[in-house]
Amino acid sequence: MSISTSLEIxxxxxxxxxxxxxxxxxxxxxxxxxxxxxxxxFLALMSEIQRQLRSVFETKNExxxxxxxxxxxxxxxALSNFIEPGDSVIICVNGYFGTRMCDMAARxxxxxxxxxxxxxxxxxxxxxxxxxxxGGPAKLVALVHAETSTGALQPIEGLSEIVHRYGAFLLIDxxxxxxxxxxKVDEWDVDIAYSGTQKCLGxxxxxxxxxxxxxxxxxxxxxxVPVGNWYLDLTLLDRYWGDARTYHHTAPISMNYALYEAxxxxxxxxxxxxxxxxxxxxxxxxxxxxEMDLAMHVPLKHxxxxxxxxxxxxxxxxAALRARLLKEYNIEIAGGFGELVxxxxxxxxxxxxxxxxxVTLLLGALKDLLSR
Ligand SMILES: *Cc1c(COP(=O)(O)O)cnc(C)c1O
Numbered sequence: 001m002s003i004s005t006s007l008e009i010x011x012x013x014x015x016x017x018x019x020x021x022x023x024x025x026x027x028x029x030x031x032x033x034x035x036x037x038x039x040x041x042f043l044a045l046m047s048e049i050q051r052q053l054r055s056v057f058e059t060k061n062e063x064x065x066x067x068x069x070x071x072x073x074x075x076x077x078a079l080s081n082f083i084e085p086g087d088s089v090i091i092c093v094n095g096y097f098g099t100r101m102c103d104m105a106a107r108x109x110x111x112x113x114x115x116x117x118x119x120x121x122x123x124x125x126x127x128x129x130x131x132x133x134x135g136g137p138a139k140l141v142a143l144v145h146a147e148t149s150t151g152a153l154q155p156i157e158g159l160s161e162i163v164h165r166y167g168a169f170l171l172i173d174x175x176x177x178x179x180x181x182x183x184k185v186d187e188w189d190v191d192i193a194y195s196g197t198q199k200c201l202g203x204x205x206x207x208x209x210x211x212x213x214x215x216x217x218x219x220x221x222x223x224x225v226p227v228g229n230w231y232l233d234l235t236l237l238d239r240y241w242g243d244a245r246t247y248h249h250t251a252p253i254s255m256n257y258a259l260y261e262a263x264x265x266x267x268x269x270x271x272x273x274x275x276x277x278x279x280x281x282x283x284x285x286x287x288x289x290x291e292m293d294l295a296m297h298v299p300l301k302h303x304x305x306x307x308x309x310x311x312x313x314x315x316x317x318x319a320a321l322r323a324r325l326l327k328e329y330n331i332e333i334a335g336g337f338g339e340l341v342x343x344x345x346x347x348x349x350x351x352x353x354x355x356x357x358x359v360t361l362l363l364g365a366l367k368d369l370l371s372r
Pocket of ligand 1: 071144
């Protein structure tokens with residue numbers, strides 16, 4: 001007779017750059033029976049998820065779907081569908097995720113024009129316009145709205161007018177921003193935006209919401225060569241998520257339950273209240289950190305509320321402190337990477353993690369560990 005042990009996972013306090021903590025309602029939703037991917041009940045759920053996603057993206061875009069896979073799958077979907085071999089694309093890099101976009105775009109045959117900025121800085125519209133003006137036509141301009149690797153919030157409002165004037169379209173990474181700060185796809189006239197479920201939406205990692213506006217849709221329809229990625233080809237996915245409802249791949253059913261429930265929670269809270277909550281708890285954290293004489297990496301003006309980057313004080317062992325934080329306080333935060341490795345800690349207050357008791361606990365734990 002074999003002895004089986006059922007899975008026992010400790011309950012961590014996730015205050016890093018994601019995944020964030022998952023609301024108990026979302027976890028319960030995931031435990032519901034699995035339906036077939038063409039079951040009428042599931043199809044109705046899909047329509048409701050799309051409706052709610054449009055409302056968090058603040059868009060009327062018909063093509064708004066959660067692609068199967070994490071935020072990186074959504075990134076790959078956004079790039080692979082709109083890049084044809086030889087296309088010239090401008091990618092703004094001020095952190096790790098901009099670098100990842102460059103890597104992906106190059107793999108789909110784009111000629112990448114990479115603009116670089118120090119990690120933690122944001123781009124001015126003037127420098128983007130200068131590249132469009134001097135570097136010749138580009139198909140798209142891509143930016144990361146909330147750079148989780150640095151803690152900086154890139155202003156987007158007003159940029160589309162410039163990008164469109166040069167015949168390019170605007171693509172933004174909203175993996176960390178969606179559900180935590182305003183993402184106004186229609187008002188800002190963003191052509192393509194994508195996100196992930198495990199940051200401010202408060203669901204586990206596993207789906208990547210993508211929204212595509214009419215201008216980009218037209219480009220997609222007029223492609224000369226098929227999309228280089230079968231799994232993420234929006235023209236194929238549209239037959240499942242659109243009216244035809246034909247099989248493409250088996251939707252991750254339970255993850256869609258999770259997203260549905262997470263979006264209900266967003267709706268009940270209200271977008272404005274949710275943004276204010278993220279802001280309020282971030283300010284509480286910043287104040288506490290500053291009282292401990294810790295320095296912020298990003299100036300207040302461009303600082304993310306859902307992800308705080310703080311400089312590691314001189315003489316403190318980064319990895320050892322984070323290990324003790326986890327072991328003694330059950331709290332996860334993250335270190336820096338790329339050019340910020342060993343220089344900063346990244347503290348996330350995203351979605352269900354953004355609660356005052358978590359801020360109090362983190363500040364108390366840090367105070368204790370830093371004073372020893
Ligand atoms: C987390 C993140 C991603 C990647 O998402 P995964 O779910 O890890 O694949 C992309 N962009 C940004 C800004 C992120 O924070």
